[in-house]
Amino acid sequence: MLLHDTALIYGRYLRQSLRSRFALLFGVLTPLLYLLFFGPLLTGLPLGGQGSSWQVLVPGLLLQLGLFGALFAGFTVILEKGQGVVERMRVTPVSRLALLLGRVLRDATVFVFQAVLLVLAALVMGLRAPLAGVLIGFAFVALLTLSLASLSYALGMKVRTPQEFGPLINMVSMPSMLLSGLMLPMTLAPAWLDVLSHFVPFRYLVDAVRDAYVGEYTSAHMLYGVLAAVGFTALSVTAGTRVFRTTGA
Amino acid sequence: MAAVISTAGLARTFQTKAGPVDAVRGIDLTVREGEILGFLGPNGAGKTTTLRMLTTLLKPTGGAATVAGHDLAADPAGVRRASGYVAQSGGVDPQITVREELVTQGRLYRLPKTEAVARAGELARELDLTDLLDRRTGALSGGQRRRLDIAMALTHRPKVLFLDEPTTGLDPGSRADLWDLVRRLRDEHGTTVVLTTHYLDEADALADRLVIVDRGTVAAEGAPGALKLTYGGSIDASLQDTFLAVTGRGPAPADSAPVAV
Numbered sequence A: 001m002l003l004h005d006t007a008l009i010y011g012r013y014l015r016q017s018l019r020s021r022f023a024l025l026f027g028v029l030t031p032l033l034y035l036l037f038f039g040p041l042l043t044g045l046p047l048g049g050q051g052s053s054w055q056v057l058v059p060g061l062l063l064q065l066g067l068f069g070a071l072f073a074g075f076t077v078i079l080e081k082g083q084g085v086v087e088r089m090r091v092t093p094v095s096r097l098a099l100l101l102g103r104v105l106r107d108a109t110v111f112v113f114q115a116v117l118l119v120l121a122a123l124v125m126g127l128r129a130p131l132a133g134v135l136i137g138f139a140f141v142a143l144l145t146l147s148l149a150s151l152s153y154a155l156g157m158k159v160r161t162p163q164e165f166g167p168l169i170n171m172v173s174m175p176s177m178l179l180s181g182l183m184l185p186m187t188l189a190p191a192w193l194d195v196l197s198h199f200v201p202f203r204y205l206v207d208a209v210r211d212a213y214v215g216e217y218t219s220a221h222m223l224y225g226v227l228a229a230v231g232f233t234a235l236s237v238t239a240g241t242r243v244f245r246t247t248g249a
Numbered sequence B: 001m002a003a004v005i006s007t008a009g010l011a012r013t014f015q016t017k018a019g020p021v022d023a024v025r026g027i028d029l030t031v032r033e034g035e036i037l038g039f040l041g042p043n044g045a046g047k048t049t050t051l052r053m054l055t056t057l058l059k060p061t062g063g064a065a066t067v068a069g070h071d072l073a074a075d076p077a078g079v080r081r082a083s084g085y086v087a088q089s090g091g092v093d094p095q096i097t098v099r100e101e102l103v104t105q106g107r108l109y110r111l112p113k114t115e116a117v118a119r120a121g122e123l124a125r126e127l128d129l130t131d132l133l134d135r136r137t138g139a140l141s142g143g144q145r146r147r148l149d150i151a152m153a154l155t156h157r158p159k160v161l162f163l164d165e166p167t168t169g170l171d172p173g174s175r176a177d178l179w180d181l182v183r184r185l186r187d188e189h190g191t192t193v194v195l196t197t198h199y200l201d202e203a204d205a206l207a208d209r210l211v212i213v214d215r216g217t218v219a220a221e222g223a224p225g226a227l228k229l230t231y232g233g234s235i236d237a238s239l240q241d242t243f244l245a246v247t248g249r250g251p252a253p254a255d256s257a258p259v260a261v
Ligand SMILES: Nc1ncnc2c1ncn2[C@@H]1O[C@H](COP(=O)(O)OP(=O)(O)OP(=O)(O)O)[C@@H](O)[C@H]1O
Pocket: B014, B015, B016, B021, B022, B023, B024, B041, B042, B043, B044, B045, B046, B047, B048, B049, B050, B088, B258, B259, B261
């Protein structure tokens, strides 16, 4: 039943995404602009680590895409509450967990698709990275979106208005992006900033994807990245499930 | 006849920033199988809150209830399978077509794909939506949308149907159609219908029995005639006067904007 319901909800929201093709492409615009107008600035700079500057920047942009996109996913649930769609579904026997999973799996699909577009553009710009590393990068994008979208939907279920939702999300997203070294590696940072960034889980993800992009699949960074991503996903989906189970009934 | 809904001390208090709001203070209710129950009361009396509890959308903060033999707290899934609900503000996505919404609803009630498609066609015929199947729900008129909301709630042929102000905004013809539909559901399928309304003529014409709630409790209940006799002074009293006598204040004008919840 969970599978049946999840597939049903997934299909409903995926069709919703496909109906707004513009939004689907628009999501890649910000990271694409970084790629075009910020990426070239880095090519001659000593960023530390191995590989080219593209192997440092693109992993960061991928996670930035997931971070910003997924954090705002819950916005739609506020609109749907207003339309009565959420309650109308909740009076049916549909699995509460499926109402969450179908949505977040749709988001993971959309953001991985956007990530593919971004990598293709990066290849044109000069990125060279091993295929396995690139695929690992997509897996991290998927986990990141699953977890952040779960939290975002949970918040969307809790708050009443978009006005309460936006500021809260902004408060999380900007510091997360800056403190996890998505744009430039934190190894360039002064010690205090580097230490601080270790408290931001996304730091471990971006370090892992950067390693993957230079073919380092068994490094300590990779281990920490996998642990952080899987742990954070488990936590977030559990938290999201609790909210979807208990809101209302 | 057996009771299909019974509640005892059903209550709900909302915690808000401005302090607790006792929306429903303890409602005792018995609805017999096949009955059409008119659930009346002024704005803010607690009608919607009560229906949301009885449909498992909202956890009661006090009391207990059973719907179609299923305990609200212990077996919410059973309650959901047995009941249909049309919310005061509807519940369809404006971007999605009527057909897709109806089919999805069938699938949410776990009908196999082909059955869900067939049921959607059946419901569309029954509620005169056939020509609108490929239209986006956002492009429907208010009355057409209300018919869709009701079709959605009938998908699984529920034993109990909760309708929250189903005829608000409908033209007289559509209202009469809806009354016919409600009577037909009861006569042909034995469906129990609980409906809220601010149109007292509607309650008078349609309901077997009325429950008038005020400030979260049942203020009066009985057949329309009996209520008129007791509170209005004579069997010929208007339901309007009876309502005023029970609640001590005027009913809301029928066209006032419903309070969103
Ligand atoms: N989620 C909520 N949080 C706080 N208060 C609420 C909430 N939902 C309803 N209320 C309050 O509970 C009371 C009962 O509301 P309810 O919607 O049940 O009334 P109603 O009888 O359906 O009124 P109407 O005829 O206007 O639809 C109102 O005072 C309302 O403001």
